[in-house]
Amino acid sequence: MTSSQSAAPQMTDLDATRASTWTDQLLRRPASLFCLAALALLAGTAIFAPLVAPYHPEAVDTLRRLQGPSIDHWLGTDSLGRDVLSRVIYGARVSLGAAVVSVTLAAVAGTSIGLLIGYLGGWWDSVAMRVVDALQSIPALVFAFAIIALVGKGIVPTTLAVAVIFAIAYIRIARGVMLRERQRRYVDAATAAGLPTPRIIFGEILPNMVGPLVVETAILLGSAQLIIAMLSFLGLGVDADAADWGSMLNDARIYQGVHPFLSIPSGLAITFSVLLFNVLGDDLRDILTGTQRPAAGRRAPQGAVALSAPAAADASCGVAKDEGSQTGGILDVSGLTIEFPVGNNGARVLDGVSFSLCAGETFGLVGESGSGKSQTALAILGLTPKPGMVTAGSVHFEGRNLATAGEHDLRRVRGKEIAMIFQDPMAAFSPVHTIGDQVIVPLQAHAKLSRAAARDRAADLLDRVGVPNARRRLDDYPHQFSGGMAQRAMIAMALTCEPKVLLADEPTTALDVTIQAQVLDLLHELQQEMEMAILLITHDLGVVAATCDRVGVMYSGQIVETGNMSDVFDTPRHPYTRALMEATPHSSSAFGGRLPTIDGRVPPPWNLPQGCRFHPRCRFAIKACTVAPVPLMDGSRCLRAGELLMAEV
Amino acid sequence: MRKLIVNRLAASFGVLFLVSTLLFFMAELSPIDPVTLSLGDSATPEQEAMKRAELGLDRPALTRYAKWLGQAAGGDLGRSYLHGHDVANELMRRLPVTLALCLGAMAIALVVGLTAGIAGGLQPGSIADRVITLVVSLGLALPGFWLGLLLAMAFAVHLRWFPVIGYTPLSVDPLAWMRGLVLPCVGLSIHAFSVIARQVRGAVIEASASTYVQTMRAAGASSRTIAFRFVVKNAIVPVLSVIGLQMAVIVSASVVMEHVFALPGIGSMLLEAIVTNDMPLLQGGVLLVACFVLAINLVVDIFLGALDPRARPA
Ligand code: SF4
Numbered sequence: 001m002t003s004s005q006s007a008a009p010q011m012t013d014l015d016a017t018r019a020s021t022w023t024d025q026l027l028r029r030p031a032s033l034f035c036l037a038a039l040a041l042l043a044g045t046a047i048f049a050p051l052v053a054p055y056h057p058e059a060v061d062t063l064r065r066l067q068g069p070s071i072d073h074w075l076g077t078d079s080l081g082r083d084v085l086s087r088v089i090y091g092a093r094v095s096l097g098a099a100v101v102s103v104t105l106a107a108v109a110g111t112s113i114g115l116l117i118g119y120l121g122g123w124w125d126s127v128a129m130r131v132v133d134a135l136q137s138i139p140a141l142v143f144a145f146a147i148i149a150l151v152g153k154g155i156v157p158t159t160l161a162v163a164v165i166f167a168i169a170y171i172r173i174a175r176g177v178m179l180r181e182r183q184r185r186y187v188d189a190a191t192a193a194g195l196p197t198p199r200i201i202f203g204e205i206l207p208n209m210v211g212p213l214v215v216e217t218a219i220l221l222g223s224a225q226l227i228i229a230m231l232s233f234l235g236l237g238v239d240a241d242a243a244d245w246g247s248m249l250n251d252a253r254i255y256q257g258v259h260p261f262l263s264i265p266s267g268l269a270i271t272f273s274v275l276l277f278n279v280l281g282d283d284l285r286d287i288l289t290g291t292q293r294p295a296a297g298r299r300a301p302q303g304a305v306a307l308s309a310p311a312a313a314d315a316s317c318g319v320a321k322d323e324g325s326q327t328g329g330i331l332d333v334s335g336l337t338i339e340f341p342v343g344n345n346g347a348r349v350l351d352g353v354s355f356s357l358c359a360g361e362t363f364g365l366v367g368e369s370g371s372g373k374s375q376t377a378l379a380i381l382g383l384t385p386k387p388g389m390v391t392a393g394s395v396h397f398e399g400r401n402l403a404t405a406g407e408h409d410l411r412r413v414r415g416k417e418i419a420m421i422f423q424d425p426m427a428a429f430s431p432v433h434t435i436g437d438q439v440i441v442p443l444q445a446h447a448k449l450s451r452a453a454a455r456d457r458a459a460d461l462l463d464r465v466g467v468p469n470a471r472r473r474l475d476d477y478p479h480q481f482s483g484g485m486a487q488r489a490m491i492a493m494a495l496t497c498e499p500k501v502l503l504a505d506e507p508t509t510a511l512d513v514t515i516q517a518q519v520l521d522l523l524h525e526l527q528q529e530m531e532m533a534i535l536l537i538t539h540d541l542g543v544v545a546a547t548c549d550r551v552g553v554m555y556s557g558q559i560v561e562t563g564n565m566s567d568v569f570d571t572p573r574h575p576y577t578r579a580l581m582e583a584t585p586h587s588s589s590a591f592g593g594r595l596p597t598i599d600g601r602v603p604p605p606w607n608l609p610q611g612c613r614f615h616p617r618c619r620f621a622i623k624a625c626t627v628a629p630v631p632l633m634d635g636s637r638c639l640r641a642g643e644l645l646m647a648e649v
Numbered sequence: 650m651r652k653l654i655v656n657r658l659a660a661s662f663g664v665l666f667l668v669s670t671l672l673f674f675m676a677e678l679s680p681i682d683p684v685t686l687s688l689g690d691s692a693t694p695e696q697e698a699m700k701r702a703e704l705g706l707d708r709p710a711l712t713r714y715a716k717w718l719g720q721a722a723g724g725d726l727g728r729s730y731l732h733g734h735d736v737a738n739e740l741m742r743r744l745p746v747t748l749a750l751c752l753g754a755m756a757i758a759l760v761v762g763l764t765a766g767i768a769g770g771l772q773p774g775s776i777a778d779r780v781i782t783l784v785v786s787l788g789l790a791l792p793g794f795w796l797g798l799l800l801a802m803a804f805a806v807h808l809r810w811f812p813v814i815g816y817t818p819l820s821v822d823p824l825a826w827m828r829g830l831v832l833p834c835v836g837l838s839i840h841a842f843s844v845i846a847r848q849v850r851g852a853v854i855e856a857s858a859s860t861y862v863q864t865m866r867a868a869g870a871s872s873r874t875i876a877f878r879f880v881v882k883n884a885i886v887p888v889l890s891v892i893g894l895q896m897a898v899i900v901s902a903s904v905v906m907e908h909v910f911a912l913p914g915i916g917s918m919l920l921e922a923i924v925t926n927d928m929p930l931l932q933g934g935v936l937l938v939a940c941f942v943l944a945i946n947l948v949v950d951i952f953l954g955a956l957d958p959r960a961r962p963a
Pocket residue numbers: 574575576612613614615618619620621622625630637638639640641
């Protein structure tokens with residue numbers, strides 16, 4: 001049903017997706033290809049029914065009524081002795097034809113109305129959408145009954161009824177796309193260029209909704225067949241004598257006691273053709289939304305992790321300056337490598353990341369988004385999103401290697417020994433559970449506390465992190481919290497079990513500048529109180545400067561420079577660090593650093609440049625930089641680190 | 650919560666008023682003359698005039714509308730044009746059949762659909778998930794009434810576990826009542842089951858990928874706790890409206906299943922009313938179905954309010 005190719009959702013190669021049109025992609029899927037071929041065959045059969053069918057569908061033979069399959073009648077005969085095969089073939093004309101006509105009518109009328117109300121907007125739009133909402137809450141069948149009761153039985157009212165019902169779906173899509181596209185600049189440009197409105201709508205906007213409309217059409221063609229068949233089955237649609245799958249089933253219903261086989265051909269015909277449209281619609285939707293269906297049961301093979309034994313503990317918690325295993329900290333990350341399967345070969349999102357975190361210190365990981373900072377934090381807790389897996393390296397925490405630990409052992413570390421807070425506090429809480437129910441999760445997981453005791457502790461902690469009315473606010477929901485308060489609650493949740501290490505992934509990025517400083521201060525206070533080590537992940541050099549003891553700069557899955565905060569800041573020894581600093585406004589306060597912008601982008605992990613990964617963006621690059629991977633030496637992953645020191649900015 | 654229920658109830662009555670108005674004027678627009686319908690073609694003009702006065706059709710439409718509305722509000726839905734039965738009585742007589750059929754099908758669709766959707770969504774790609782996905786794809790394409798026929802063939806005609814057609818009232822024989830409803834309920838539930846399972850599966854997968862699940866995992870919660878305490882609730886909220894619509898679809902599709910199994914419910918009455926243009930019967934039936942659907946929507950709104958704090962009125 002789907003291609004077996006699998007990729008991490010965030011790494012779906014959008015460029016590749018766009019490069020080949022959806023029609024190309026559709027034709028590459030075997031299931032879709034089969035459906036298209038089968039539908040073409042079905043349509044051909046319907047059109048050329050007189051040539052294909054062995055008998056006339058109305059040819060009565062009272063001597064051979066209700067017969068089973070035979071050489072003369074491959075699918076037997078019905079209650080009037082008519083050939084069932086021929087009737088199924090002719091039935092395709094009525095069933096498919098009525099569905100196609102009704103969906104076409106719906107598409108044309110619905111799209112036009114949707115475009116119009118989307119274009120007019122304002123009052124027109126809100127009134128029309130109310131009517132659409134009301135109509136949509138009525139089940140399609142009831143709607144059809146009403147129309148048939150009003151207009152009378154027959155194929156024409158049935159087709160009309162279905163068309164009216166389905167037009168609603170098209171109105172929604174067309175209006176939605178219209179509203180969205182109206183905001184886009186090219187429409188303004190077209191208006192400014194003096195293009196007439198119809199040209200804008202049909203020439204510029206309509207092409208943008210072809211995708212969703214095609215998906216909807218495929219699905220609705222299936223539903224239309226079902227509804228039309230149902231109405232014919234009830235004797236309300238097609239004339240009872242006409243060859244049509246629904247009325248054939250009704251004939252079969254009457255004689256089911258005598259000749260049970262009669263319902264099989266027409267029933268299968270309906271099921272099969274509806275299935276074809278549904279599968280086609282699903283595939284189209286997958287292609288257009290870029291959804292990859294998950295590959296079956298992919299697990300990280302345990303043997304894939306290179307077991308690196310902890311080296312003899314180094315008493316000092318020195319700065320890790322070279323490649324190799326890290327020791328001496330409370331948390332030692334050594335040569336951590338994570339790969340995602342993309343196509344036939346893997347993509348490395350982390351490549352040999354090493355650092356140690358000492359008790360009570362703050363270590364900063366800096367870099368643009370996509371550099372692998374968050375992946376590092378998730379990997380420490382064994383939370384690497386599937387299908388990514390740790391393929392080498394170790395994470396030593398208190399004598400255990402978390403990179404090879406099982407889920408059971410990891411769970412005992414998570415939230416208790418090592419806790420984590422996330423970037424967007426609003427997204428990091430479940431919107432439909434109270435803050436109290438969520439803050440107590442670590443307590444319930446680790447300390448066997450009663451709910452009441454856990455809530456007491458949670459209330460104390462909320463109070464400690466500065467949430468006013470802490471006890472009362474336990475019963476509030478996340479949407480009732482401001483961003484800053486939610487982040488405080490998140491911190492409280494992380495600290496409920498007094499962890500030794502806190503992984504803070506962009507803890508202030510989603511907050512207002514003034515709130516950012518408060519939250520950082522709070523973290524610092526709590527760190528002193530609880531003597532915990534913090535791994536602070538940020539793209540904001542200002543935050544690093546204000547809070548960190550040591551820093552690691554990440555680029556493209558590697559640490560490219562590491563050292564004491566002041567050393568790295570005063571004398572950056574990697575062009576990337578320097579570019580980051582230059583992109584940070586100096587004039588602003590230490591907390592005011594905004595997203596640094598450096599020309600170019602972080603290369604995607606499945607398409608890394610040869611040699612130094614930074615060379616396409618590096619203004620110091622020389623030929624040697626493009627030849628071989630650059631190792632981390634003396635705290636810098638740059639061939640020209642020494643020269644850089646001397647070169648003036 | 651009370652505020653929510655009151656709001657929704659008020660809105661429901663508004664819709665009910667709208668539906669009844671539509672129904673009345675639908676009858677007005679209908680080209681079929683009730684007088685010829687009840688008297689036949691051979692009636693003399695005097696007879697026709699008498700009948701017209703008897704049915705109150707000689708008065709202006711608005712007067713009749715007001716009277717009809719007043720009577721309908723008081724539970725008087727008029728008399729059938731064709732056999733003169735009191736419509737309200739007829740509805741009450743048939744209601745238990747349709748109610749049992751629909752509630753049974755809803756229960757199956759909900760329980761099986763939610764279970765399958767959650768099971769598949771929690772382990773996408775597993776063998777169980779693939780089987781569920783396959784069954785759901787078939788269920789979406791299979792006409793429920795054909796499935797009804799097939800079930801009847803297999804379990805009633807061949808195995809004789811259940812009656813082929815017909816209905817035994819609960820008061821006559823509870824066991825026979827239940828046996829008679831099993832196959833229609835299963836047949837009626839299949840489409841709703843498929844839609845629910847499919848939507849829930851998607852919502853569970855989506856909820857599992859959200860940041861709060863990562864928070865919970867990082868906090869050391871077990872996957873079981875995360876799945877059943879956090880993911881399922883989050884997954885159900887966005888699909889509640891779909892579930893409600895499917896319940897309404899079950900109500901309307903009961904017409905078809907009553908036809909298959911010859912059950913004397915509202916559906917077969919509606920069908921008869923449509924075929925014979927018996928407007929009072931049709932109006933009464935549709936009004937009842939509308940009430941049913943509104944009740945479903947009310948329940949859905951209450952559930953939504955209970956599950957999602959953001960849906961509660963401030
Ligand atoms: S190795 Fe070359 S390309 Fe890479 S950062 Fe240093 S100077 Fe730039």
